[in-house]
Amino acid sequence: MPDRSSSRSDAGRFALALGLLTLLRLVVAAAIPVSPDEAYYWLWAQAPAAGYYDHPFMVAAWVHIGTGLFGNTGLGIRLLGPISTAIGSYLILDAARRLGYGRGYGAAILLNATLLFGAGSVLMTPDTPLLFFWILTLWTAARIAAGGSGWWWIATGAAAGLALDSKYTAALLLAGIGLWALLTPLGRRWLLRDVRPWAGLVLALAVFLPVILWNADHHWVSFAKQGGRTADFHPARALQFLGELIGGQLGLATPIIFILCVLGLWRATAIAIATRNAAPSLLVALGLLPALVFIQHALGDRVQGNWPEILYPAAVIAAIGLPCCQRWLKPGAILGFALTLIVYVQAIASPIPMGGASDPTIRLLGGWHKLGSAAEIHARQTGAQFIAVDEYGLGSELALRLPKTIPLLADDPRWQYFNLPGPATAGLRTGATGLLIRTERRHDAPDATPWSSMRELGSISRSRNGRVxxxxxxxxxxxxxxxxxxxxxxxxxxxx
Structure with missing residues (x-):
């Protein structure tokens, strides 16, 4: 018989470790300056809608919840990141157990030790809710694969729909579940004998329907923007893009964990082909299928490093099924957590000199608070009635930091798809004078269309630790x- 006291002890240690890790992540989330993209998603939350120019609405909903509790701060914007990661860790653990992959602790440890999961848990992007709802869908599907009630198909549909409300990449989730149901004996029995799998699919689409309707009312702009990524392919650069994909995943998953995940999915695929067993087949459907899609995309275009994160929940479960995993679990986890800690420290303070703007923590995070203060001072010194911007990242950062007494106007076609007021709501009319702030990265002249006059005044910069x-x-x-x-x-x- 299993040693229940030992099991309770392991569960207690895991809960304590995860609790401390979550507390650390909350502290880090509060300490890291808000990035331009995060400020942009914060701005979404100020203009609630069922869809946005770039993505569906879920990230805005999560930011709205967090800032409602902790204000317009880094912790408020990112609050649900560490919390959802902690919940997702338990879901992965339980899914691994139900699929017959031991006690599941190894899968949760490997996932938490990846840079993708560790860094992603302290930042708020559309990938944050996507990964949580992807894991939730994997967990509900694991209940079905383990012989659970047909009502889990309804839960699977709801979870998949919420994933679609987070990011369009979740279409791969529905495709994976559908292929798993069609290609396994267990799945086909459900499809042929019960209406609940089909009801789950209908529910997923119903949950996603507000995003579809928003796109229909806005010229399908969000679908077109994301779908347009496939239009510009360069097959001659396939080797470069494939090399970047593999190299990026070696870094973001960390090398040992990446290799374990690749070998685990390979082994799960061989078992699934030989046995048609529901458990390894589910891991292949939700791990290998996205991997193949990203490899195909890399044959003609660059795959962003964060895109493949969705394959790792299934991959870490497959990895702990490897005979060699126990030997490599500890060194893989140590390396992963050590690299993540270095990233945390660098993001908070940039202590490692990496050369000014070439350091992403300087380029993306450095000096925003001081820039906002400098912009406010220049506006008051010049008698500006408003501040204007023509780039969404800069505009979002200034919107987060400037007081209401200085109206902020934005010149970018994307804002026409948001529920935002115009200049007149600030009492600004033709002839009002203001201060336009524009990055020096853009070497062309500013668009003169909104302005009756324009005169260059000088420049300002933002920096951290003396590095611009x-x-x-x-x-x-x-x-x-x-x-x-x-x-x-x-x-x-x-x-x-």
Missing amino acids: GESYKLYAVTLGPSAPALLARLPSGASP
């Missing part, structure tokens, strides 16, 4: 007659 992340040109501008149709007024997130 980015410089900006300042322009004195005057609102022209076409400004109301072209400019949106961004909200303010600064404390009163």
